[in-house]
Amino acid sequence: MQNNFTIYNSLTRRKEKFEPLHPPFAGMYVCGPTVYSDTHLGHARPAVTFDLLYRYLMHLGYKVRYVRNITDVGHLENDADEGEDKIEKKARLEHLEPMEVVQMYMNTFHRNMDQLNTLKPSIEPRASGHIIEQQEFIRRIIDNGFAYEVNGSVYFNVEKYSRQYNYGKLSGRVLDELMANTRTLEGQDEKKNPFDFALWKKASPEHIMKWPSGWSEGFPGWHLECSVMSTKYLGEVFDIHGGGMDLLFPHHECEIAQSAAALGHESVRYWVHNNMITINGQKMARSLGNFITLDQLFSGDHPLLDQPYSPMTIRFFILQAHYRSTVDFSNEALKASEKGFQRLMKAVETLGMIKPSDKSTVDIQRLRKSCYEAMDDDMNTPVLLSNLFEGVKIINSVKDGSERISSADLESLTTLFREFIFGILGLREEEDARQDDRLIGNLVKIIIDLRQAAKVNRDFSTSDRIRQDLKDAGVVLNDKKDGADWELEK
Numbered sequence: 001m002q003n004n005f006t007i008y009n010s011l012t013r014r015k016e017k018f019e020p021l022h023p024p025f026a027g028m029y030v031c032g033p034t035v036y037s038d039t040h041l042g043h044a045r046p047a048v049t050f051d052l053l054y055r056y057l058m059h060l061g062y063k064v065r066y067v068r069n070i071t072d073v074g075h076l077e078n079d080a081d082e083g084e085d086k087i088e089k090k091a092r093l094e095h096l097e098p099m100e101v102v103q104m105y106m107n108t109f110h111r112n113m114d115q116l117n118t119l120k121p122s123i124e125p126r127a128s129g130h131i132i133e134q135q136e137f138i139r140r141i142i143d144n145g146f147a148y149e150v151n152g153s154v155y156f157n158v159e160k161y162s163r164q165y166n167y168g169k170l171s172g173r174v175l176d177e178l179m180a181n182t183r184t185l186e187g188q189d190e191k192k193n194p195f196d197f198a199l200w201k202k203a204s205p206e207h208i209m210k211w212p213s214g215w216s217e218g219f220p221g222w223h224l225e226c227s228v229m230s231t232k233y234l235g236e237v238f239d240i241h242g243g244g245m246d247l248l249f250p251h252h253e254c255e256i257a258q259s260a261a262a263l264g265h266e267s268v269r270y271w272v273h274n275n276m277i278t279i280n281g282q283k284m285a286r287s288l289g290n291f292i293t294l295d296q297l298f299s300g301d302h303p304l305l306d307q308p309y310s311p312m313t314i315r316f317f318i319l320q321a322h323y324r325s326t327v328d329f330s331n332e333a334l335k336a337s338e339k340g341f342q343r344l345m346k347a348v349e350t351l352g353m354i355k356p357s358d359k360s361t362v363d364i365q366r367l368r369k370s371c372y373e374a375m376d377d378d379m380n381t382p383v384l385l386s387n388l389f390e391g392v393k394i395i396n397s398v399k400d401g402s403e404r405i406s407s408a409d410l411e412s413l414t415t416l417f418r419e420f421i422f423g424i425l426g427l428r429e430e431e432d433a434r435q436d437d438r439l440i441g442n443l444v445k446i447i448i449d450l451r452q453a454a455k456v457n458r459d460f461s462t463s464d465r466i467r468q469d470l471k472d473a474g475v476v477l478n479d480k481k482d483g484a485d486w487e488l489e490k
Ligand code: ZN
Pocket: 030, 031, 032, 226, 251
């Protein structure tokens, strides 16, 4: 497959031409959410970033298998293998089964993802559904000499691994510095070194989510699921692994180590990371009171929000920044995005109405080329959007008669806008629902007028039938002197 797409690989720290292992197939694994709370802004950015990558790869002609996991077990409150399981804690506080917590927040996540118009992954595996595979993976790591068992728990031996492989190659952390900077914490004396990480944890008696194993009744360490499920569904070597930059260390560093220790080689060819979102310049955190869920953004129901912001405004806002830059949320920035998005949609509408001339005074091929160049350059969406706004200028100049466009160029511009705005950037018209409402209103009015005519002709069987049929369809008529009102049945 011929393409010029380059993507920044966090492992080599440079932009590389994207060349999948088995074209036209491409495999992509993205770390999904731990489903213990409402979907928030922090989830929106990787969701939109990797949806963009997925859409662009498909646009280029690749057959993409996109795997995004759901973490439903094993993610403890801190990264040092300590604390309660996040989902179990929520279940305890809310008096729910852990799997009820998982289902509830997974449903919210899926609903919010649909609102943001992200495409569904090809496979969405869950950690709790792959316990046997995870145990098998641990066994391979132990057999290869890179893990040890203590009191029913199994830990990864980072120091031993480092003698043969390069632990820290992704995050740039150096083991000697890690050794100097980590101190042994209370309760971590099971580990040979404080930076060793759990592959299997023996469960305490009150722990709910636990499974039998050769080592103990317990549960897998959080990092393990991604090594296991990515290679299960994409092969022992696959193309792209994505996630937020906050996952780079320790999560992805540990993933590399686990895969190399079990398989004898690394699995991932391109590591891709999106940068984070700040709110008014601050990190988003519950403790700072600036934690905004997507539902709150869409409804405007949060003290920090001046107004609701539609899903497409949020999507447009995220796309306005390059995925490797930080993005700062503020009301001003969001209002600007809302205007920008509306201007783009207005241009799409205008585009459908302009008439071609025999000759063009505008250069659509150059515009098309620069749109591809922007996406090929590590998905440079800010540059892509500025190119598309050049297209908006062209559309407006043709409309007001200061420029002309041939029918071939008009077709080319229409295709370009459709492919890039809707296909690749994944934006969509938000008036669809309102348009449907208007259409229904017009249709019901036509039917009411027909019924009125039947009554005037004393054709009461027809007028009664229309009333009954409408009722069956959920529309209730209230007769008045000069016609009827209607409402939807409650
Ligand atoms: Zn992961």
